[in-house]
Amino acid sequence: MTTANDALHAPSHDHAHEEHHVSFVQRWFYATNHKDIGTLYLWFAFSMFITGGIMALCIRAELFQPGLQFWQPDFFNQLTTLHGVIMVFGAIMPAFTGLANWMLPLMIGAPDMAFARMNNWSFWLLPPAAALLMISFFVPGGAAAGGWTLYPPLSIQAGMGMDLAIFAIHLLGLSSIMGSINIVTTVLNIRAPGMTMLKMPLFGWTMLITAYLLIAVAPVLAGAVTMLLTDRHFDTHFFKAVGGGDPVLFQHIFWFFGHPEVYIMALPAFGIVSQIIPTFARKPLFGYVSMVYATCSIAILSFMVWGHHMFAVGMPASTQLFFMFLTMLIAVPTGVKVFNWIATMWQGSMTFETPMLFSIGFVCLFTVGGFSGLILAIAPVDTQMQDTYYVVAHFHYVLVAGALFSLFGATYYWLPKWTGYMYHEGRGQFHFWWSMIWFNVTFFPMHFLGLAGMPRRIPDYNMQFTDFNAMATVGAFCFGLGQIFFLFNVIHTIRGGVGKAPASPWEGANTLEWEVASPAPHHTWETPPSLEIVEKGLKAQGLLGDHHE
Numbered sequence: 102m103t104t105a106n107d108a109l110h111a112p113s114h115d116h117a118h119e120e121h122h123v124s125f126v127q128r129w130f131y132a133t134n135h136k137d138i139g140t141l142y143l144w145f146a147f148s149m150f151i152t153g154g155i156m157a158l159c160i161r162a163e164l165f166q167p168g169l170q171f172w173q174p175d176f177f178n179q180l181t182t183l184h185g186v187i188m189v190f191g192a193i194m195p196a197f198t199g200l201a202n203w204m205l206p207l208m209i210g211a212p213d214m215a216f217a218r219m220n221n222w223s224f225w226l227l228p229p230a231a232a233l234l235m236i237s238f239f240v241p242g243g244a245a246a247g248g249w250t251l252y253p254p255l256s257i258q259a260g261m262g263m264d265l266a267i268f269a270i271h272l273l274g275l276s277s278i279m280g281s282i283n284i285v286t287t288v289l290n291i292r293a294p295g296m297t298m299l300k301m302p303l304f305g306w307t308m309l310i311t312a313y314l315l316i317a318v319a320p321v322l323a324g325a326v327t328m329l330l331t332d333r334h335f336d337t338h339f340f341k342a343v344g345g346g347d348p349v350l351f352q353h354i355f356w357f358f359g360h361p362e363v364y365i366m367a368l369p370a371f372g373i374v375s376q377i378i379p380t381f382a383r384k385p386l387f388g389y390v391s392m393v394y395a396t397c398s399i400a401i402l403s404f405m406v407w408g409h410h411m412f413a414v415g416m417p418a419s420t421q422l423f424f425m426f427l428t429m430l431i432a433v434p435t436g437v438k439v440f441n442w443i444a445t446m447w448q449g450s451m452t453f454e455t456p457m458l459f460s461i462g463f464v465c466l467f468t469v470g471g472f473s474g475l476i477l478a479i480a481p482v483d484t485q486m487q488d489t490y491y492v493v494a495h496f497h498y499v500l501v502a503g504a505l506f507s508l509f510g511a512t513y514y515w516l517p518k519w520t521g522y523m524y525h526e527g528r529g530q531f532h533f534w535w536s537m538i539w540f541n542v543t544f545f546p547m548h549f550l551g552l553a554g555m556p557r558r559i560p561d562y563n564m565q566f567t568d569f570n571a572m573a574t575v576g577a578f579c580f581g582l583g584q585i586f587f588l589f590n591v592i593h594t595i596r597g598g599v600g601k602a603p604a605s606p607w608e609g610a611n612t613l614e615w616e617v618a619s620p621a622p623h624h625t626w627e628t629p630p631s632l633e634i635v636e637k638g639l640k641a642q643g644l645l646g647d648h649h650e
């Protein structure tokens with residue numbers, strides 16, 4: 102692609118060497134290249150992960166022993182709130198968007214995302230939002246402290262930290278909507294010739310469906326927090342009982358966003374492990390089409406179950422039953438997925454490189470989180486467990502062992518493609534086992550704490566909960582330490598790792614991104630991949646029979 106007349110550089114010709122001409126500021130601040138934007142997203146997400154992680158450790162330090170050691174209760178509540186908000190909106194979601202930016206065009210044979218300039222805007226709304234959240238600790242009244250769910254009346258009475266959080270959520274929502282529009286348009290319109298929708302890598306499908314979910318529910322959240330804002334400052338009474346409003350209305354609106362949000366953090370993870378497991382099992386993904394349908398069913402059902410977060414507010418038993426059974430129904434397509442992942446591994450020629458370890462870890466632990474979710478879906482059980490540590494254990498099995506582990510797996514899987522170098526396999530595996538062990542030490546005892554009745558979002562607790570809390574805190578600090586090790590491992594890889602990576606370092610990988618060099622050149626697929634290349638990959642993935650289709 103590159104030609105000798107680079108110096109002439111007519112605007113109309115191929116810009117394969119553009120990166121050598123532009124300044125740092127131009128390349129990163131005015132970024133329009135999907136790979137650069139992906140890199141920005143990923144580093145932003147990692148820095149937010151560390152920020153939110155430090156808050157988690159501050160929470161755990163306080164909970165090491167009963168009594169108040171480090172923080173005043175109000176600051177403790179600010180920590181839990183901002184930890185939740187930052188992990189969800191700052192770390193997990195942008196990390197998935199970053200992966201989508203980096204990998205989707207490569208995997209579907211597109212030269213870039215559909216709207217390259219809007220892509221830049223999507224990213225650059227994130228740092229100001231993060232800044233607003235961090236600044237909010239220093240304003241009168243401190244940061245938002247009503248929990249990440251922002252329930253009124255607490256969120257109406259709170260100080261200006263809540264206004265900053267609301268504005269941050271507006272920015273984050275705008276960013277997600279624009280990012281999603283980009284993903285939908287890219288996937289629907291600029292796939293390589295020959296790649297029909299049902300031949301697209303599953304990661305493409307899960308990102309597409311996630312993007313639709315986001316376009317549907319991000320405005321709902323924006324509406325909810327805007328109503329909070331007007332209740333706070335413009336004398337409306339949407340959620341204020343004193344003027345005829347209803348705080349429970351907020352919960353309905355919030356969870357109509359909030360439950361699909363959980364799947365916004367889970368579906369991309371499903372897509373990632375559906376790429377990784379076939380690679381290291383050296384077998385095509387089992388039940389590709391059923392995976393697509395399962396993903397769609399989960400997405401549709403996720404809009405109908407919000408009430409399972411509100412069993413305790415007082416709803417008719419018939420309504421409780423409705424939400425309970427629909428929630429349980431989601432276990433069916435989820436079960437289909439777990440079955441397919443296991444069937445993919447069944448009798449495969451498996452090897453256990455780090456991405457595979459994280460993917461298998463994902464399948465095992467996500468299943469634990471799924472089962473505790475089923476338990477919580479039982480309305481009469483939930484009225485006992487509502488707001489206990491059982492819930493905290495449940496959603497961390499889904500979000501940490503689910504979303505985060507899949508992100509680690511994805512990082513090791515694609516790191517050679519990003520950097521051009523191989524990471525140190527032994528260190529990768531160490532990171533996996535270290536995280537696996539300490540994750541469970543941290544969060545498994547929380548099931549017991551919850552069953553014994555320890556409430557969440559409380560800085561102090563009864564003596565009987567001491568031992569499991571001490572254990573969880575030790576686990577959390579060790580887990581955190583392991584993530585610093587991960588950072589060094591990534592930096593080591595960027596600086597040359599254990600040697601140069603070939604275009605396709607994984608024997609069993611067949612998707613299109615492995616056809617381009619490592620590191621992926623600044624511009625790829627300026628002409629779409631040839632039909633032969635596409636069909637070779639499809640055949641290896643079992644998506645193209647020998648017969649004509």
Ligand code: HEM
Pocket residue numbers: 154157158160161181182184185186188189193247248249250493497500501505543557558559577580
């Ligand atoms: C990896 C290490 C992590 C540790 C040690 C940790 C620890 C904690 C702790 C102690 C709480 C407070 C529980 C309470 O008092 O109610 C909490 C809440 C929460 N965490 Fe994490 N967490 C971690 C990672 C994550 C990740 C990756 C996410 C991803 C989304 C996440 C999402 C949340 C949410 C949404 C809450 C609820 C906040 C609220 O109650 O408003 N956490 N976490």
Ligand SMILES: [Cu+2]
Pocket residue numbers: 359360363406407409410
């Ligand atoms: Cu839910």
